[in-house]
Amino acid sequence: MFSRRWGFGWDTYSELDLFTDRFDTSSETLSQAIRAAASEEPDADGSVLFGHLQGTVVGLRFYTGVVNQGEMVGLVRQPQNPYDRNAVMVSNIFGNQVGHIKRELAAAMAHVMDNNLAKVEGVVHSGTKNSFTMPVMLSFWGQEENKNAVIESLSRRGFKLNSGASKATGASQNSYNQGQGARAYSSKKGLTIPLTADELKNAFDNLFDGLMESKDGEKQAAESVGTPLLPHQKEALSWMCARENKSALPPFWEKRGELYYNILTCFSAKEIPERIRGGILADDMGLGKTLTTIALILTNFHKGKPLPVEKCGERSSPFKAKTKPDMASKLEGSSAGDEAAGSLSSDLPQVEVMDSEDVAVKSEESTSKGKRKATKRQPCKVLLEDLDFAAALGGSAADLGPKKKKNAKKATPTLSEESFISDSAEDLSARTTLILCPLSVISNWLEQFEQHVQADVKLNVYLYYGPERNRNKTFLSSQDVVITTYNVLSADFGNKSPLHGINWLRVVLDEGHVVRNPNAQISKAVLDLKAQRRWILSGTPIQNSVKDLWMLLAFLRLKPFDVKEWWNRVIQRPVTQGDRVGLQNLQTLVKSITLRRTKSSEINGRPLVSLPEKTVCVEQVELSQTEREEYELARNEGRNTIGRYVAEGTVLRNYADVLAILMRLRQHCCHPDLLAKTSSDLGAAATPAELRERLIEKLRLVLASGSDEECSVCLESVHLPVITHCAHVYCRPCIAQVISSEQEKSRCPLCRSEIKANELVEFPQEKMEEEKCANPDRWRSSSKVQALMGNLLRLRCEDSSIKCLVISQFTRFLTILETPLREQGFTFVRLDGTMSQKKRTQVIQEFQSSAADSPSIMLLSLKAGGVGLNLTAASHVYLMDPAWNPATEEQCIDRCHRLGQTRNIFVTKFIVKDSVEENMVKIQKQKQDLVDKAFGSTNTGRKTSRVDDIKALMEL
DNA sequence: ACCGCCGGGTGCC
DNA sequence: ACCGCCGGGTGCC
Numbered sequence: 001m002f003s004r005r006w007g008f009g010w011d012t013y014s015e016l017d018l019f020t021d022r023f024d025t026s027s028e029t030l031s032q033a034i035r036a037a038a039s040e041e042p043d044a045d046g047s048v049l050f051g052h053l054q055g056t057v058v059g060l061r062f063y064t065g066v067v068n069q070g071e072m073v074g075l076v077r078q079p080q081n082p083y084d085r086n087a088v089m090v091s092n093i094f095g096n097q098v099g100h101i102k103r104e105l106a107a108a109m110a111h112v113m114d115n116n117l118a119k120v121e122g123v124v125h126s127g128t129k130n131s132f133t134m135p136v137m138l139s140f141w142g143q144e145e146n147k148n149a150v151i152e153s154l155s156r157r158g159f160k161l162n163s164g165a166s167k168a169t170g171a172s173q174n175s176y177n178q179g180q181g182a183r184a185y186s187s188k189k190g191l192t193i194p195l196t197a198d199e200l201k202n203a204f205d206n207l208f209d210g211l212m213e214s215k216d217g218e219k220q221a222a223e224s225v226g227t228p229l230l231p232h233q234k235e236a237l238s239w240m241c242a243r244e245n246k247s248a249l250p251p252f253w254e255k256r257g258e259l260y261y262n263i264l265t266c267f268s269a270k271e272i273p274e275r276i277r278g279g280i281l282a283d284d285m286g287l288g289k290t291l292t293t294i295a296l297i298l299t300n301f302h303k304g305k306p307l308p309v310e311k312c313g314e315r316s317s318p319f320k321a322k323t324k325p326d327m328a329s330k331l332e333g334s335s336a337g338d339e340a341a342g343s344l345s346s347d348l349p350q351v352e353v354m355d356s357e358d359v360a361v362k363s364e365e366s367t368s369k370g371k372r373k374a375t376k377r378q379p380c381k382v383l384l385e386d387l388d389f390a391a392a393l394g395g396s397a398a399d400l401g402p403k404k405k406k407n408a409k410k411a412t413p414t415l416s417e418e419s420f421i422s423d424s425a426e427d428l429s430a431r432t433t434l435i436l437c438p439l440s441v442i443s444n445w446l447e448q449f450e451q452h453v454q455a456d457v458k459l460n461v462y463l464y465y466g467p468e469r470n471r472n473k474t475f476l477s478s479q480d481v482v483i484t485t486y487n488v489l490s491a492d493f494g495n496k497s498p499l500h501g502i503n504w505l506r507v508v509l510d511e512g513h514v515v516r517n518p519n520a521q522i523s524k525a526v527l528d529l530k531a532q533r534r535w536i537l538s539g540t541p542i543q544n545s546v547k548d549l550w551m552l553l554a555f556l557r558l559k560p561f562d563v564k565e566w567w568n569r570v571i572q573r574p575v576t577q578g579d580r581v582g583l584q585n586l587q588t589l590v591k592s593i594t595l596r597r598t599k600s601s602e603i604n605g606r607p608l609v610s611l612p613e614k615t616v617c618v619e620q621v622e623l624s625q626t627e628r629e630e631y632e633l634a635r636n637e638g639r640n641t642i643g644r645y646v647a648e649g650t651v652l653r654n655y656a657d658v659l660a661i662l663m664r665l666r667q668h669c670c671h672p673d674l675l676a677k678t679s680s681d682l683g684a685a686a687t688p689a690e691l692r693e694r695l696i697e698k699l700r701l702v703l704a705s706g707s708d709e710e711c712s713v714c715l716e717s718v719h720l721p722v723i724t725h726c727a728h729v730y731c732r733p734c735i736a737q738v739i740s741s742e743q744e745k746s747r748c749p750l751c752r753s754e755i756k757a758n759e760l761v762e763f764p765q766e767k768m769e770e771e772k773c774a775n776p777d778r779w780r781s782s783s784k785v786q787a788l789m790g791n792l793l794r795l796r797c798e799d800s801s802i803k804c805l806v807i808s809q810f811t812r813f814l815t816i817l818e819t820p821l822r823e824q825g826f827t828f829v830r831l832d833g834t835m836s837q838k839k840r841t842q843v844i845q846e847f848q849s850s851a852a853d854s855p856s857i858m859l860l861s862l863k864a865g866g867v868g869l870n871l872t873a874a875s876h877v878y879l880m881d882p883a884w885n886p887a888t889e890e891q892c893i894d895r896c897h898r899l900g901q902t903r904n905i906f907v908t909k910f911i912v913k914d915s916v917e918e919n920m921v922k923i924q925k926q927k928q929d930l931v932d933k934a935f936g937s938t939n940t941g942r943k944t945s946r947v948d949d950i951k952a953l954m955e956l
Numbered sequence: 957a958c959c960g961c962c963g964g965g966t967g968c969c
Numbered sequence: 970a971c972c973g974c975c976g977g978g979t980g981c982c
Contacts, residue, residue, distance in 0.1 A: 057968095058967095058968045058969075059967095059968030059969065060968085061967095061968090062968065062969090063968095078969075081969055082969085083968075083969045084968090084969045086969085087968090087969045088969085099968070099969090100968050101969085102968080102969090103968075103969065129971085130970065130971085130972090131970090132967075132968090132970065132972090133968090133970095133972095
């Protein structure tokens, strides 16, 4: 029999057995089979239990598959079975066949399964008494609407489904009853109370928290790592090395006597289950996942030895091309549009016959003309490197080869020989680490390799990207590192992909959470890679739900969860249905393969990353007499209006008005020119023209604010903004769709007022022009501008090398600030949301530069200063106006208060005394975001507090 | 003897 | 193989 040849164990054939028909001789690959099975699989969410049925498994004596008491089994249709086209095969978790479902029952099940009316799951509760048949408890799951059809179909063939209420969902129930080894399961109290939605959400949010314990100590990085690792990075490195080298049991397995037992599925095996060589490094951004990974590549080659690298000094190489062309030019021309281009370039005809000499020549050629080459790519030294490699293993080159299984020499003294996995399981010829990442971080990887690898070490890094990429497998697998994007990988996939033909030493998914949808082409391409070790780097491994985790586990090949059925049965469904044991299991699972530290984590009682000190101070700004008068005027006007709304109880209905009033006051605090020139009162509109004028005014306020106005339909920043008669702002396409999709009257998604397509008001083009050339000749100052300029001038006197961030929510305020900055001879750059990605990168590079003539100030719009920006050149931050949400401010400050910052940080917040700004700061303390409350929930309690907030803001 | 009963052969789908 | 089923041997008690 086909499968027997391979013996017993976690071999890949097991899934093959599960998903391919054993009588089908066509050579379907394992991954194709898994993919096929996965895509057909109905989503487990929303499935309900139809009921249970006791069935019989027959033919046990013909198969090797063994089942323990309480073990879950898989049921697989075999339509091609020559004896019975209704056959249903029974297999254990390994995929080993156990037997068949008895003929009559199989006929009934086949109908249900083939028509996708239900999924059938099996658990063997009681052990078999003989070696020929055994009972199996079958449970039928599916969409509610199919329930009756299933019951009827079964009863037509004489099988009655027991109500689903009494029995539990599967082996998990059984396993905690079994006690021993089931640890936490025996805490029976609370088991029956399902988790509430809130508890569940909370548990998800915290799923990756508190995973920082790593008992592997701090591993010393290889000499070739040029940057000293921080303690937490050493800890991560040793954890990663241990996960790659040590043969600890995978989660949920334990040794019981001579057998290895899975406490979740109750499967047991004589042989040690293959552990996961890899895992998830889920550290927060900025903790150095990239550096740690580079250190791993250099430190942990085969058998715990460092990667054998060539030192430039030792072998004086005439090709030593250590000069670093700048990254921009390297990636030049390789825009996102090129991503698909890989499929266009045909394979080089000589691919297979190339020997190492040819590779060398070839690569040199392409280096000279190809801009996309990694900088360190050198003429290949395949043979020499193999000698190095052999030496690293402690044997001669002749020892290399699959037949030679014996250890030539002891590995590192720190780890005992048996802690490494046996040679037979490890292909020692694999050399290369493949790094997959989104296009946007490729340059980061290249930079980091440049930066963190010892200068005299020659590491072969190849950037597999662009239409002229070298698709030669021999060439690629002789590299130390190959970097490519997910898009290139998926473009190659199924198209003689060289990446899929290589047995990688290691595959690293950077920003691994981007690979989430298992049906996506990218996911399939990723799952199909062959590798000995697999890593996922991600700051946010779960984006939305538990579902996201499956892809990660499947990539890591964490048996048995890489097969979706087992994942669904054991984890996903129990957890989504609020089962506490399921959640515990999920937590255990995640914990066993993940290392996550946050910036606030501590190591040995000390913070993970010790950033320079940050001092925050508030500078009160006194308005001038004229400013004060104008402000009080506007405030009294606003107070009257809002007071009226409060008295009428219509604050929420007029929320846009309220926000507009507040906005105006906030603008008063910054600069008078931020305000509309025509101040419109907020009474009831007398004429349609007046109403229109007023709406345009409100829209102008919203747009001019530069604050994070988002469309409540698409939840993105508003694009082609329009304002409704009820004064809510949306993207035109979004609201147009809302209107057209409603049958009769369409209503505003925010306030439920009736809205009409022809009443949507957009900002008139001529006004737009006016806005742009708003009298630059008549520039005037304001108290806040003066306050800032005073600070900047003083600072320049003290230390002209200091760089500053000047942050405002109002992009127009930034514009206003440009004039005095220029007058005082400051060099500055500006970064706001309107700039293209390319322009941003350029501006950031300029600002970060330490050149003498580099800009000393960056004008930054609050919204543009979101995550990811690295502005460590700055050490002083000026927040010109308070934000509704203090977290946004923090995020902005963190752009410079992050890894790589050497100076102490000084933050100055300008707050106008006796103004709405002061009140905003008070409200900030209740950490709820006012805007969140406005648009987020319909909860009435919250709405009340929103009104309270507004009253507090206006001192009503 | 067109049954019943006994005991050996046999056995998944 | 401690069952069911099949089919041949057998046949008062």
